[in-house]
Amino acid sequence: MTHLIEVFILSAVPLIEQRGAIPLGLYYNINPILVFFISFLGSILPVPFILLLFNKIFDWMKKYKFFAKINNYIQNKINKNSAKIEKYEEIGLITFIAIPLPTTGVWTGTVVASFLKLNLKKSMFCAAAGAAISAFILTLGLTVFKGVFSAVFGS
Numbered sequence: 001m002t003h004l005i006e007v008f009i010l011s012a013v014p015l016i017e018q019r020g021a022i023p024l025g026l027y028y029n030i031n032p033i034l035v036f037f038i039s040f041l042g043s044i045l046p047v048p049f050i051l052l053l054f055n056k057i058f059d060w061m062k063k064y065k066f067f068a069k070i071n072n073y074i075q076n077k078i079n080k081n082s083a084k085i086e087k088y089e090e091i092g093l094i095t096f097i098a099i100p101l102p103t104t105g106v107w108t109g110t111v112v113a114s115f116l117k118l119n120l121k122k123s124m125f126c127a128a129a130g131a132a133i134s135a136f137i138l139t140l141g142l143t144v145f146k147g148v149f150s151a152v153f154g155s
Contacts, residue, residue, distance in 0.1 A: 003028040004038055011042030014107040018043050018131070019100050022138040026146060036139040040131055043106045047127045050107065054114040077108060078115050085112050090126050093118070097130025100138050106131050 007030065011021035018039045025035035058074065061067040081103070085092040097109035106127055113123040 003030060004034070007035060007038045008042040011039040012045045015102075015105075017105045017107065018135050018138055019102075019105070022135065023142055026139075026142050032139050032143045036135050039139075040135045043131045043135070044128050047106060047110050047124055050110040051114050051120055051123055054111055055117075058115075074111070077103070078112055081108060082112050082116055085109070085118075086116055089118065090122055093123065093126040094130040094133070097127055098133035098137070100134045105134070 003025070007021045007025040007028075010016055010024060011018050013020075021039040021042060022035055025039065026032060030038075058071070061071055081096065085096055088095070093109055093113055096104055096112075097106055109130060110123065110127050113126070
């Protein structure tokens with residue numbers, strides 16, 4: 001039970017998300033289907049909070065010089081990724097979130113959706129769809145890799 005909670009919480013952590021949670025769950029020998037569902041649920045947990053609160057918090061942070069470095073980092077991330085999402089909207093957002101690579105994922109995609117003021121319900125759906133696709137890709141890929149590795153090296 002403790003390992004399931006670890007997978008759930010880790011999948012909700014920015015930058016780590018499913019890319020760290022799913023390998024951890026498989027390392028703990030948790031059933032891959034359960035790892036998929038737990039990491040999916042954990043990854044979408046922050047979505048409504050990000051969509052509803054990000055712009056307010058970001059605007060508040062802009063008022064203080066103390067947050068300048070963080071604000072610049074966030075602004076650069078948004079600027080870098082917003083054109084892709086803005087151009088294709090829902091499909092762009094789903095695809096961006098679904099690709100399990102660094103700097104993509106639920107947190108970044110949802111922040112960009114919030115910043116672009118995309119429709120709340122559509123953004124939540126796109127985040128969930130992208131997170132499900134990402135969790136599927138990671139779970140399947142890592143399960144196959146683990147099976148091949150075990151067959152080749154006998155561990």
